[in-house]
Amino acid sequence: MAEPKKAKGPLTIYDVASRAGVSIASVSRVLNGQGTPRAETRERVMRAVRELSFVPDGAARALSNGLKEVVGVVFRRGGETLFEGEDESFLFIDVINRGIEVGAQRHGFDLLISSVGFNDDNVAARIGALAGKADGLILHDRMLSAVGIARLADMVPVVTLAGSPTPASINVRCDNESGIRALVRHLAIDHGYKNLGYVSGRSDSPDNRTRSRAFETEAAAAGADIDTGPAWQGNYSAAGGANVVASLLDAGRKLPRAILCANDQTALGVMHELAQRGRQVPRDVAVTGFDDVPVARHMHPPLTTVRQPMQELGAIAFEVLYTRISAGGGNPDTVLPVEFIVRESCGCRSAGAKEKT
């Protein structure tokens, strides 16, 4: 414990300096490309660094620079359902994280990742601890309440990936409203379906609330009737979607002509259950999703949905966080455009066939 390691042990800049016969200031300068060191100085330092396999200590650099070059990313794991077919939401999050990472690498940042289980308790504490190890935080959907976010945001720069900005936090999201609008109009106007239902996502999800509200607004604007109520409550999972259809049918209720789903995963469950019950999609009921995850195009029939630019979402989240960290400011409310993807589950025939991106 108290015994200092002799031989190797963590190398420091002092070891490099003495081996190169220069001061630690010179070592630091050549390592960071500061100033204009003489060629010979540079070479001696470089050689010593190489011979010793020296890597500067990140904590010391961070303390001195006031910059850790680390951003924390927090999200919820699917918990026990990991192996039960719920891997899609998992993928969804991972694609976003990949985008964050791409953005981060451009600036020499790394990602400190912390996932939270669905029934972990001390979430706020865990996130707080993470905050101490990072220059800023990116929070996926449904991590913290609005006040939790606000509190966190005045200790460290925070970007949320759903919902809306607080006075102190930044938000980046996709244009849910436009996506829902495109869906509703296509269904109600292009196809002329007069009756629509919306299988919602988790009730504590800001994205879901936005989509749900947009659904009501747009349906009214398009003159379509809507089915609503607690029976339509899903939870972003396929099981949740299947469940809604099953309960509706079991209760003897008539299905609307078209069902919009909070996400693709939900649509998968809805379509599965409809098939079980002998309902044809889209002939009897049209179904649409949201996200455009990879399987969407392989469903039967191929799913009409709205594509979110997930990787781009992540990259932009990093970029705006980086701006806030390094310069302050930064757009507090970025909304990314979505793309309406027409395939066949809405009732269209040809569109999906040779569809390019």
Next chain:
Amino acid sequence: MAEPKKAKGPLTIYDVASRAGVSIASVSRVLNGQGTPRAETRERVMRAVRELSFVPDGAARALSNGLKEVVGVVFRRGGETLFEGEDESFLFIDVINRGIEVGAQRHGFDLLISSVGFNDDNVAARIGALAGKADGLILHDRMLSAVGIARLADMVPVVTLAGSPTPASINVRCDNESGIRALVRHLAIDHGYKNLGYVSGRSDSPDNRTRSRAFETEAAAAGADIDTGPAWQGNYSAAGGANVVASLLDAGRKLPRAILCANDQTALGVMHELAQRGRQVPRDVAVTGFDDVPVARHMHPPLTTVRQPMQELGAIAFEVLYTRISAGGGNPDTVLPVEFIVRESCGCRSAGAKEKT
């Protein structure tokens, strides 16, 4: 740039101390549960911490403690194939990472994650930089050459997840040999198939080399003939597996009675191509996988394979790294048992039906 933030700015332990009317030493002690502070002292400190929303700076703690409480995790991304159905390997890695994270959280560690694209160049440099920000590194399969690993390992504790330990690095892996042995014996002895083929994984993968060698050894021991050669080179992807079958058939070669695949993903491709060519599995050709990823049980027919305890693999990798970091030593070569999973693609009928885990 040079302008110090007035109002809030990063809070320090000094701010807490002065607000609580105690010394910074006392603040530090109550925050870390060291010593036996008086109740009143503790309360004043806690209140100040709460009122200020103070979180200690991780870099400063790390520097002072000589411990960052961060482990770096490095892996390769599927690159451009992400959306083309290759998500399985992705999932494979992620389940392992999840295991690492579970282990890490038990000790208050976080994961610093860095993925490397398939044609990124400066891999060693990237990993080196990561090393400076972490207390230790966990490397997935195929990240670095043996000498690269050795070099890295004498600057920071390193655990590899495939291959074998170097003098300085630790390795954790599954028992590939036993898995292959179970497969070969089942096929050659239980089913009596006299001719076997092995569709390999990427040639630079230690796991693949081990499996390939075990295949040859066990087939010889079981008295089965084997088909080998460059035509059997796969790459862990479904496309790779399909390709091997297609080339073999196009070249007019006779398929062996049973085909072992380097992983489940490969088996997926092999079975797909066999179906295309009108060959029945397992009647004409038996097929087996390796890994037991989620889809394996849903394939047609359900895939006989070998289950790797992926999440456990990750958890143990962390644990052994943690031991090395905190106390030195630690078992340098951990081999986890695998489980032989009999389903139907090998020619068995009943086994898979009601199979429990």
Next chain:
DNA sequence: CTGAAAGCGCTTACAG
């Protein structure tokens, strides 16, 4: 161009 020295925000013997 280069070195001596201060400072980043913590923790922890060491004295009281």
Next chain:
DNA sequence: CTGAAAGCGCTTACAG
């Protein structure tokens, strides 16, 4: 029980 002070490994004005 508590405070003053040294030290962790860097970076960067500040003098030469």
